[in-house]
Amino acid sequence: MSHGYDYDLLCIGSGPAGQRGAVAAAKMGKRVAVIENRRIVGGVAVTTGTIPSKTFREAVLHLKKSAIQNRERFQRKTRPQIQDLLGRVSEVVQRESDVMERQLERNDIDLLWGNASFRNPHVVAIDDPEKGERIVTADKILLAVGTRPAAPPGIEPDGQRVITSDMLLQLARLPRKMIVVGAGVIGIEYAAMFAELGVDVTVVDGRERPLEFLDREMVDELIHQMRNVRVSFRLGERVASVNAADKSKVLVQLESGKRLVGDLMLFSVGRVGATDTLNLAAAGLGCDERGRIAVNDRFQTEVAHIYAAGDVIGYPALASTSSAQGRRAACYAFGGEPGDINQLFPFGIYAIPEISMVGQTEQELTKERVPYEVGIARYREIARGQILGDDSGLFKMLFHRHTRKLLGVHIIGTGATELLHIGQAVMTLDGGLDYFLGSVFNYPTLAECYKVAAFDAQNKLAYSAETEAPQLSEVKAEGV
Numbered sequence: 001m002s003h004g005y006d007y008d009l010l011c012i013g014s015g016p017a018g019q020r021g022a023v024a025a026a027k028m029g030k031r032v033a034v035i036e037n038r039r040i041v042g043g044v045a046v047t048t049g050t051i052p053s054k055t056f057r058e059a060v061l062h063l064k065k066s067a068i069q070n071r072e073r074f075q076r077k078t079r080p081q082i083q084d085l086l087g088r089v090s091e092v093v094q095r096e097s098d099v100m101e102r103q104l105e106r107n108d109i110d111l112l113w114g115n116a117s118f119r120n121p122h123v124v125a126i127d128d129p130e131k132g133e134r135i136v137t138a139d140k141i142l143l144a145v146g147t148r149p150a151a152p153p154g155i156e157p158d159g160q161r162v163i164t165s166d167m168l169l170q171l172a173r174l175p176r177k178m179i180v181v182g183a184g185v186i187g188i189e190y191a192a193m194f195a196e197l198g199v200d201v202t203v204v205d206g207r208e209r210p211l212e213f214l215d216r217e218m219v220d221e222l223i224h225q226m227r228n229v230r231v232s233f234r235l236g237e238r239v240a241s242v243n244a245a246d247k248s249k250v251l252v253q254l255e256s257g258k259r260l261v262g263d264l265m266l267f268s269v270g271r272v273g274a275t276d277t278l279n280l281a282a283a284g285l286g287c288d289e290r291g292r293i294a295v296n297d298r299f300q301t302e303v304a305h306i307y308a309a310g311d312v313i314g315y316p317a318l319a320s321t322s323s324a325q326g327r328r329a330a331c332y333a334f335g336g337e338p339g340d341i342n343q344l345f346p347f348g349i350y351a352i353p354e355i356s357m358v359g360q361t362e363q364e365l366t367k368e369r370v371p372y373e374v375g376i377a378r379y380r381e382i383a384r385g386q387i388l389g390d391d392s393g394l395f396k397m398l399f400h401r402h403t404r405k406l407l408g409v410h411i412i413g414t415g416a417t418e419l420l421h422i423g424q425a426v427m428t429l430d431g432g433l434d435y436f437l438g439s440v441f442n443y444p445t446l447a448e449c450y451k452v453a454a455f456d457a458q459n460k461l462a463y464s465a466e467t468e469a470p471q472l473s474e475v476k477a478e479g480v
């Protein structure tokens with residue numbers, strides 16, 4: 001015990017940030033407790049977000065595969081039961097949560113159930129509905145409370161006709177017509193999954209293009225493939241009102257006058273920091289209008305002994321980055337130097353098909369006037385693509401035309417999120433085209449796409465070297 005406090009570190013929230021922070025501190029010999037208000041360990045990542053959505057997707061893909069094998073489609077008579085899909089999800093959620101709970105136990109970390117709120121900067125009250133209130137004190141505190149879905153304006157989600165992504169796992173039946181409001185990552189992922197189940201899906205978003213941080217060609221391909229499973233997009237359209245007065249229907253009125261009718265509306269327009277019940281003021285802290293807490297590059301808040309990590313500090317708000325931040329925050333809190341976090345984040349969009357990217361997009365390179373060349377491989381030209389039956393996968397690498405360095409990798413298709421990490425490693429180690437040209441890849445693998453795309457880029461570079469003189473802009477961009 002340090003300075004008479006109950007704990008050296010108190011982590012509020014047991015998601016990736018809190019859990020990893022707690023384990024890292026325990027490994028440094030610190031006395032640690034985690035407070036969690038959901039009665040299940042793992043946070044949004046395990047209970048309502050990452051793991052459930054990815055397990056749901058896997059179950060959908062499994063059904064799709066067996067339907068193809070049996071030459072069936074998800075027609076009325078063969079419609080899957082949502083309980084079968086969600087049953088698989090709860091199994092995985094429970095197992096994953098058990099693994100995490102055991103990990104906390106193994107590291108002698110106390111797990112305290114209940115909602116935490118500050119009494120003062122070192123004192124936290126834990127409100128457990130079963131056991132009442134308990135007060136704990138700590139030398140250092142890590143805020144890892146994550147986020148919750150923003151509520152749809154003007155209507156209370158009822159869990160059956162109007163839902164947020166947190167409620168999806170309680171659905172009693174598969175909808176026939178679903179309206180997804182918000183074409184961000186979560187909205188697009190669920191729209192793609194439900195469409196594969198034969199649900200008639202309409203996606204509405206005020207922006208003209210979804211997923212603008214991705215390379216445009218990948219998004220165009222995704223939209224094309226989603227339209228093939230009859231997803232309709234209403235882009236550049238805003239919702240004026242939602243009416244769920246009828247027990248079996250939900251009516252969504254758009255500002256343009258269009259009216260959409262469905263039996264389920266998923267509202268997935270952003271998430272807000274879960275800071276409202278923390279009584280931040282008692283700790284001398286505040287948050288922005290989206291409930292997020294500001295930190296410095298050591299994850300310290302304005303109050304030096306209180307740290308924050310994970311979704312509650314904002315971008316990039318991923319399970320992967322939250323884990324790394326939690327671990328680092330704990331390290332900084334106890335005098336460690338974990339080194340800089342590699343800023344070359346990979347992004348994975350688990351739609352059907354999946355998309356992954358690292359580095360820069362063609363749009364960014366064009367805007368910055370960086371001279372680049374594109375290398376493309378198509379899954380249908382790769383033996384593993386044929387074996388897998390994926391003939392639409394598209395793989396793209398972007399190389400600097402003069403230095404030949406790898407600037408970006410963009411993949412849409414089977415295994416994209418795994419395949420990407422080869423490119424991420426090469427980029428991190430400052431590699432480029434020559435690495436791929438000179439390497440032998442296992443055959444038949446999807447990784448062969450790297451080789452094929454590299455030769456494609458090499459051929460284009462060789463051709464343009466014969467036909468072009470360097471442009472003024474290229475010379476300038478390199479500072480020659």
Ligand SMILES: Cc1cc2nc3c(=O)[nH]c(=O)nc-3n(C[C@H](O)[C@H](O)[C@H](O)COP(=O)(O)OP(=O)(O)OC[C@H]3O[C@@H](n4cnc5c(N)ncnc54)[C@H](O)[C@@H]3O)c2cc1C
Pocket residue numbers: 012013014015016017018035036037038042043044045046048049050051053054114115116117144145146147165186274277278309310311312317318319320321322348350
């Ligand atoms: C549908 C969906 C799909 C996603 N898919 C992916 C994906 O594929 N890949 C990826 O990397 N990321 C994904 N994410 C994001 C990922 O889930 C989050 O980035 C991650 O969970 C954030 O971790 P965290 O530790 O910051 O907080 P969280 O996981 O949100 O955990 C915070 C925990 O703190 C608890 N808590 C909050 N307030 C208090 C309090 N006052 N007292 C006690 N406990 C409290 C909460 O109940 C929660 O259990 C997805 C998210 C969603 C919603």
